Amino acid sequence: TQLLEQSPQFLSIQEGENLTVYCNSSSVFSSLQWYRQEPGEGPVLLVTVVTGGEVKKLKRLTFQFGDARKDSSLHITAAQPGDTGLYLCAGGGADGLTFGKGTHLIIQP
Amino acid sequence: GAGVSQSPSNKVTEKGKDVELRCDPISGHTALYWYRQSLGQGLEFLIYFQGNSAPDKSGLPSDRFSAERTGGSVSTLTIQRTQQEDSAVYLCASSLTPAYPRGSPLHFGNGTRLTVT
Numbered sequence: 001t002q003l004l005e006q007s008p009q010f011l012s013i014q015e016g017e018n019l020t021v022y023c024n025s026s027s028v029f030s031s032l033q034w035y036r037q038e039p040g041e042g043p044v045l046l047v048t049v050v051t052g053g054e055v056k057k058l059k060r061l062t063f064q065f066g067d068a069r070k071d072s073s074l075h076i077t078a079a080q081p082g083d084t085g086l087y088l089c090a091g092g093g094a095d096g097l098t099f100g101k102g103t104h105l106i107i108q109p
Numbered sequence: 110g111a112g113v114s115q116s117p118s119n120k121v122t123e124k125g126k127d128v129e130l131r132c133d134p135i136s137g138h139t140a141l142y143w144y145r146q147s148l149g150q151g152l153e154f155l156i157y158f159q160g161n162s163a164p165d166k167s168g169l170p171s172d173r174f175s176a177e178r179t180g181g182s183v184s185t186l187t188i189q190r191t192q193q194e195d196s197a198v199y200l201c202a203s204s205l206t207p208a209y210p211r212g213s214p215l216h217f218g219n220g221t222r223l224t225v226t
């Protein structure tokens with residue numbers, strides 16, 4: 001069974017600060033996705049990375065896939081209250097798509 | 110265009126009753142997934158459909174859970190003899206092609222919040 005560990009589980013910071021959340025596994029994934037979920041809604045895809053070492057940027061969000069394709073990070077620069085939500089990573093492999101438990105992020109104005 | 114639609118959005122049922130949850134995927138999406146999300150537990154995979162067949166139903170927690178998909182479109186998740194531990198948000202997602210291993214995007218509905226009393 002492939003497992004994804006996300007850390008931290010909860011994070012509350014002030015608007016304007018930078019933060020990084022992590023997604024780690026002992027398994028190798030063919031792809032890794034990051035989703036954001038707001039209360040009462042389903043997760044929405046932010047990015048998919050497929051190549052080891054790949055870096056993708058989405059405005060103030062920077063996603064990196066580890067060289068060995070076992071881990072990923074999400075860095076947010078100058079966090080805004082609109083970034084508040086549950087951030088989920090999901091690893092894709094031959095056995096399926098495995099979700100982590102998520103990082104609950106709160107950005108306080 | 111329309112996204113993934115789930116109904117009902119909320120369902121309260123008594124222990125022991127049967128419930129049916131419905132999912133209307135995005136038109137043309139061949140792959141459909143059911144997940145369960147409990148507080149603090151992340152997304153738990155239940156079942157995957159490709160067209161009308163279910164090549165992976167390994168996540169169904171017991172034989173009280175079943176799902177079907179008809180016409181390559183609408184899917185129904187049925188829970189028989191509901192138990193309190195079945196209380197959760199049930200999410201449906203669809204994708205144009207299978208989401209793994211190469212990461213085709215999943216498009217989620219807003220879920221059905223099931224409460225078993």
